[in-house]
Amino acid sequence: MAVRKLAVLSAGLSQPSSTRMLADKLTSATVSRLEEAGIETEVTTIELRDIAHDIMNNMLTGFPSPKLDAAIETVTGADGLIAVTPIFTTSYSGLFKSFFDVIDNRSLTDMPVLIGATAGTARHSLALDYSLRPMFTYLHAVVVPTSVFAASEDWGSGADQIKTLPERIERAAGELAGLVAVSDRSSRVDDPFALDPSFSPTGGFQAD
Template identity: 80%
Template sequence: MTVRKLAVVSAGLSQPSSTRMLADHLSAATVSRLEEQGFEVEVTTIELRDVASDIMNNMLTGFPSPKLESVLEAVTGADGLIAVTPIFTTSYSGLFKSFFDVIDNQSLTDLPVVIGATAGTPRHSLALDYALRPLFTYLHAVVAPTGVFAATGDWGESADSVKTLPNRIGRAAGELAALMKDSDRSSQVRDPFGFDSVMSGVGGFQPS
């Protein structure tokens, strides 16, 4: 059976968090779509709060801890990515941005991504398109057309929320599964820190 690797990044700060809940729903729906097509799916779920100090130390020193290095390799070596952040002050969280800042900007090239966000009110939903989508476009990822935003009210029992949020999750999962189906990223060796590309331009050094 063909294997596809799915990385799930949640930048929620509380535990439990609506951010992690949205990430888990997107993950389960994507896995279901891929399994329906005969794929085996390996899922790695990453809570950024667990590596927050490692991310900051990496930004200060330029070197990742073994724990952060493992996380970065899981993301850059995946066939697909689900990235979900809470919205703070109209944009993604600082922790979310810092994590993607420490990844080499070529390491996510052609990586299929579904973006998601959570906030207290629906007025922050546009952050998907003016903040998250440009971030992953800059990183050369392939962003699925459907982004998923969940406000606090979307987790309630109203008729609208019961219908619309699952529909958005299902549509985004279907798009990500379709993009992951033909991926060969997990079979490639990638450097999440761009070391090879940097050193190749230093003194004529060529990595062996």
């Protein structure tokens, strides 16, 4: 049986969190779809709250801790990524963005990615398309067409809410599973047009 590596990022700050709950549901649905295709999945879930200090120290010093380095390697070495963030002030959380700020901006080239987000109200649902999707497009990842947003009412007891969220999860999971099934980490190449991460128009010094 073929084996694929799936990395899951949850940027929820509380414990338990609706962000982690959504990440788990997306993971379970994706794994089920891959199993149906005869593909075994090795899943590694990363709670960014557990490495928040490591991320900040890396931003200040330029050097990752062993714990952060392992998380980065897990994400960049995966066949597919599920990334879920809470929405704060109409965009992804600072912790979520900071993690992607410290990884090489070429390391997610051709990576299949499923994006998800949570918030207290459905008014923030467009953040997936104007914040998360552009960021992963900039990183040259392959973002699946269906993104999944869950507001507080989506976890309620209403019949419409119970039906709608699982449908979105299943559709997105099917799209990701299809890409992960044919993903080949060894065939990925760096973007030949990407700037070197150390490039600076000021002669090599990083601006604050």
